[in-house]
Amino acid sequence: MAESSVVVAIDGPSGTGKSSTSKAVATRLSLGFLDTGAQYRAMTWWMLANGVDVNDPAAVAAVCDKPLIASGTDPKAPTITVDGADVSGPIRSSEVTAAVSAVSAVPEVRARITALQRAIAAEEPGGIVVEGRDIGTTVLPAADVKIFLTASPEARAARRSAELRVKAAAEVAATREALVKRDTADSTRSTSPLAKADDAVEVDTTELTLAQVVECVVTLVEERKRRER
Numbered sequence: 746m747a748e749s750s751v752v753v754a755i756d757g758p759s760g761t762g763k764s765s766t767s768k769a770v771a772t773r774l775s776l777g778f779l780d781t782g783a784q785y786r787a788m789t790w791w792m793l794a795n796g797v798d799v800n801d802p803a804a805v806a807a808v809c810d811k812p813l814i815a816s817g818t819d820p821k822a823p824t825i826t827v828d829g830a831d832v833s834g835p836i837r838s839s840e841v842t843a844a845v846s847a848v849s850a851v852p853e854v855r856a857r858i859t860a861l862q863r864a865i866a867a868e869e870p871g872g873i874v875v876e877g878r879d880i881g882t883t884v885l886p887a888a889d890v891k892i893f894l895t896a897s898p899e900a901r902a903a904r905r906s907a908e909l910r911v912k913a914a915a916e917v918a919a920t921r922e923a924l925v926k927r928d929t930a931d932s933t934r935s936t937s938p939l940a941k942a943d944d945a946v947e948v949d950t951t952e953l954t955l956a957q958v959v960e961c962v963v964t965l966v967e968e969r970k971r972r973e974r
C-alpha cells in the first residue's frame with residue numbers, strides 16, 4: 746500500500762448500506778468512490794432499451810461489448826453514463842431492478858465490467874472505495890481493507906421502504922421479498938457470486954445507525970494505514 750493510497754472493498758447483500766457507507770467513507774478520507782451495481786444496472790438498462798431478451802444469456806453476451814459505460818468517482822457527485830447519456834435515474838427503475846440479476850450473471854458481462862472496474866480503481870492515485878458483491882473476492886482481491894456488510898431482511902426492507910416512502914405493510918413485505926429474491930439470485934450464480942472474502946471484516950448493521958457504520962469503517966481503514974507506516 747502506497748503511503749497516501751488505500752483501496753477499500755465493501756460488499757454485501759442489497760440494502761445493507763454499501764452505497765451510503767462507501768460515499769460517506771470516501772468523502773471523509775478524500776478517496777474516490779465506485780458504485781459497481783450502477784454499472785450492472787447501466788448494462789441492464791441498455792439491454793432493455795435495445796430490445797435484448799435479458800433472460801437469454803447468449804443474446805446478452807453477444808452484444809454486451811456495445812454500450813460505453815462510464816462512471817464518475819467523486820463521492821459527492823458520482824455519475825453514470827451510457828454512450829455519453831446520464832442514466833442515473835432510469836437505472837433505478839423497477840424494470841431494471843427486476844432484470845439486473847439475470848444480466849449480471851452472464852460471464853461475458855462480468856468479464857467486461859470487471860475489467861472496467863479494475864481500470865477505474867487503478868486510475869485513482871489517492872485510493873478508492875469500491876462497493877458491490879464480488880469486489881473483495883474477485884475484482885480487487887488485493888484490496889487493503891475488505892468489509893462485508895450485513896443486516897436482517899426486516900431492517901433492509903424497512904430502510905428501502907423508507908427511502909421509497911412505502912408505508913403499507915403489504916408493500917413493505919413485497920420489498921422484503923424482492924430483496925431476498927435478488928440476494929438468492931446474486932449469491933447462487935456460478936460466476937463470481939455475492940460472497941464474503943475470507944479476509945473481510947463482517948459488520949452487521951441491523952442495530953447500527955449509518956453514522957456508526959461509517960465510523961467503524963473509517964476506524965478500520967485508519968488502523969490499516971497506521972500498520973503500514
Ligand SMILES: Nc1ncnc2c1ncn2[C@@H]1O[C@H](COP(=O)(O)OP(=O)(O)OP(=O)(O)O)[C@@H](O)[C@H]1O
Nearest residue numbers: 758759760761762763764765904908950953954955
Ligand atoms: N445503518 C443504517 N441505518 C439506517 N438506514 C441505513 C443504514 N445504512 C443505510 N441506510 C439506508 O438504507 C437505504 C439503503 O442503503 P444503500 O442504498 O446504501 O444500500 P446498498 O447496500 O447500497 O443497497 P443496494 O445494494 O440495493 O444498492 C438507504 O435509504 C440508506 O439511507
Ligand SMILES: Nc1ccn([C@H]2C[C@H](O)[C@@H](COP(=O)(O)O)O2)c(=O)n1
Nearest residue numbers: 781782783785845849877878879931
Ligand atoms: N459487484 C457487483 C455489483 C452488483 N452486481 C449486480 C447484482 C445486484 O443485484 C445488481 C444491482 O446492484 P445494486 O445497485 O443493488 O448494488 O448488480 C453484481 O453482480 N456485482
